[in-house]
Each structure stands twice: as C-alpha cells, then as structure tokens.
Amino acid sequence: xxxxxxxxxxxxxxxxxxxxxxxxxxxxxxxxxxxxxxxxxxxxxxxxxxxxxxxxxxxxxxxxxxxxxxxxxxxxxxxxxxxxxxxxxxxxxxxxxxxxxxxxxxxxxxxxxxxxxxxxxxxxxxxxxxxxxxxxxxxxxxxxxxxxx
Amino acid sequence: xxxxxxxxxxxxxxxxxxxxxxxxxxxxxxxxxxxxxxxxxxxxxxxxxxxxxxxxxxxxxxxxxxxxxxxxxxxxxxxxxxxxxxxxxxxxxxxxxxxxxxxxxxxxxxxxxxxxxxxxxxxxxxxxxxxxxxxxxxxxxxxxxxxxxxxxxxx
Numbered sequence: 001x002x003x004x005x006x007x008x009x010x011x012x013x014x015x016x017x018x019x020x021x022x023x024x025x026x027x028x029x030x031x032x033x034x035x036x037x038x039x040x041x042x043x044x045x046x047x048x049x050x051x052x053x054x055x056x057x058x059x060x061x062x063x064x065x066x067x068x069x070x071x072x073x074x075x076x077x078x079x080x081x082x083x084x085x086x087x088x089x090x091x092x093x094x095x096x097x098x099x100x101x102x103x104x105x106x107x108x109x110x111x112x113x114x115x116x117x118x119x120x121x122x123x124x125x126x127x128x129x130x131x132x133x134x135x136x137x138x139x140x141x142x143x144x145x146x147x148x149x
Numbered sequence: 150x151x152x153x154x155x156x157x158x159x160x161x162x163x164x165x166x167x168x169x170x171x172x173x174x175x176x177x178x179x180x181x182x183x184x185x186x187x188x189x190x191x192x193x194x195x196x197x198x199x200x201x202x203x204x205x206x207x208x209x210x211x212x213x214x215x216x217x218x219x220x221x222x223x224x225x226x227x228x229x230x231x232x233x234x235x236x237x238x239x240x241x242x243x244x245x246x247x248x249x250x251x252x253x254x255x256x257x258x259x260x261x262x263x264x265x266x267x268x269x270x271x272x273x274x275x276x277x278x279x280x281x282x283x284x285x286x287x288x289x290x291x292x293x294x295x296x297x298x299x300x301x302x303x304x
Contacts, residue, residue, distance in 0.1 A: 010158075010275060011280070125158040126160055129161070
C-alpha cells in the first residue's frame with residue numbers, strides 16, 4: 001500500500017544557487033508563488049511562514065537546510081478547515097544536470113484522503129511551472145487561481 | 150490501492166495550437182524529446198511510432214485526436230529487452246486554456262503491477278515536458294543527457 005505523497009520533478013535552466021535563492025527569498029517567492037512571501041531565519045529548527053497581504057497562509061519549521069542542495073520544512077496550512085490535518089513535510093532536492101538543474105519536490109506525511117493532499121497536488125504544478133518560467137524567461141506565469149498556498 | 154500510472158501537469162505560456170504542433174511535429178519533438186521523431190498522420194486508428202536515430206523505441210495507434218484539445222495513443226515499448234514484453238499502455242494529452250496560458254496534463258496508464266516501463270517513463274516524462282515548456286516559452290531548450298535520468302538502460 002503506497003502512502004499518500006506527492007512527488008514532482010522539473011528541470012530548469014538555472015544554477016543551483018539561483019534556484020536556492022528563489023525558494024528561500026520572500027521577494028522572489030512573491031513573484032512566482034502567486035503573491036506568497038516566505039520568511040525565516042533559515043536555521044534548522046527555526047520557524048518559517050508564507051504570508052500574503054500580511055495574512056499567514058502556511059507555517060512550519062525548518063528541518064533540513066543544506067544550501068544549495070536540500071531544503072525541507074514542515075507544512076501546516078493555516079486555513080481553519082485544514083486545522084485538524086496533521087503537519088506534513090516538504091523536501092526540495094536540487095541536483096545539477098549538465099546545463100540545467102533538476103528540482104524534485106516531495107510532499108509527504110500527508111493524511112490519507114485529506115484535503116491537504118488534493119490541494120497541494122493541484123498547487124505544486126502551478127507554483128513550479130511559474131518558478132521555472134521566472135528563472136528561464138524573467139517573468140512568472142500570469143496569476144492563476146490556486147487551491148493550495 | 151493506487152493504480153500504476155503516471156500523471157504530470159504543467160502550465161505553459163503558449164497557445165493550444167502551438168502546443169498541439171509541438172506534440173505532433175518532429176521538427177519540435179527532435180529538439181525537446183531526446184532527438185526523437187514522432188511518426189503518424191494523427192488520424193484515429195493510424196499507426197504511431199517514436200523513432201530515435203535508427204531505433205524505433207515505441208509504437209502504437211492513435212486512439213483519439215481532437216486538435217488542439219486532446220490526443221491519445223497506445224504505447225508499446227519496443228527497445229529495451231526487459232520492457233518489451235510488457236503489454237501496450239496508453240498516453241493521453243489533455244490541453245486546456247487556463248487564463249491566458251495553457252494547462253497540459255499527460256496521463257500514462259495501463260501498466261502491469263511492478264512494471265519496469267512505468268519506472269522509466271516516470272523519469273522520462275518530467276525531462277521531456279520540462280524541455281517542451283522551455284522551448285515554447287523561450288525558443289530554446291538545453292538537452293538533458295538521457296544518462297542523467299537514472300534510467301539504467303540508457304547508461
């Protein structure tokens with residue numbers, strides 16, 4: 001029986017360092033993550049949050065911080081209807097592959113049949129497509145209605 | 150129990166027509182699909198083949214063709230020994246307008262339990278579709294070496 005987890009791989013023409021910055025810098029995330037800014041001290045154990053228009057949307061703590069290769073954090077969506085779902089986990093793995101960078105996002109520790117799973121399964125492809133566009137063309141994708149963060 | 154299948158969604162700043170052409174014209178596919186040609190007249194029932202250099206890697210038949218919205222073909226692997234005996238699978242491309250851009254969903258299904266082909270296509274599609282998005286948005290694409298995918302037969 002497979003546990004509910006979401007894995008998405010994309011290849012981006014960029015450097016591991018730029019991709020790392022794009023994942024950890026609020027000015028950057030605001031552009032491709034549909035207005036959501038990330039903020040953290042980025043130390044293992046320290047809190048982080050995404051916020052949009054000063055409202056916290058996602059919060060958690062940093063689990064792994066190995067620039068520019070591996071980042072992971074816990075993930076708690078702050079929507080009231082998701083409060084009963086357990087804290088899940090997001091891991092970003094960054095690997096150089098010739099002139100491109102392979103990014104693998106793994107979202108696991110999800111509740112079986114939970115709403116978080118369906119939300120993030122729809123949300124990650126949008127966020128990661130926009131991230132790739134921003135790094136390759138200088139422009140993110142236009143605003144989309146995102147079910148997740 | 151989840152079905153053994155591979156689903157990938159991406160969003161591309163392009164038009165449905167351009168995306169359709171990129172999926173069905175070898176002029177495009179050779180640039181983003183490991184130098185692979187797609188051979189078909191894209192009519193329902195017609196044969197379909199993927200040809201890499203002098204090797205026919207996969208064959209099938211067109212199951213649905215509704216340009217520029219939906220394309221599906223059967224997909225039988227022909228190259229690697231340990232995948233050649235697996236039954237034919239099915240690939241479905243769904244193209245939807247999404248705001249000013251296009252949502253592409255690729256579903257590859259019909260695998261047997263424990264399929265080796267599923268492992269290989271799960272590594273291949275993200276690289277192919279990343280290249281497709283780059284090509285349509287920037288006009289260029291950097292080749293990802295097939296050996297970088299971790300598909301052992303490519304090494």
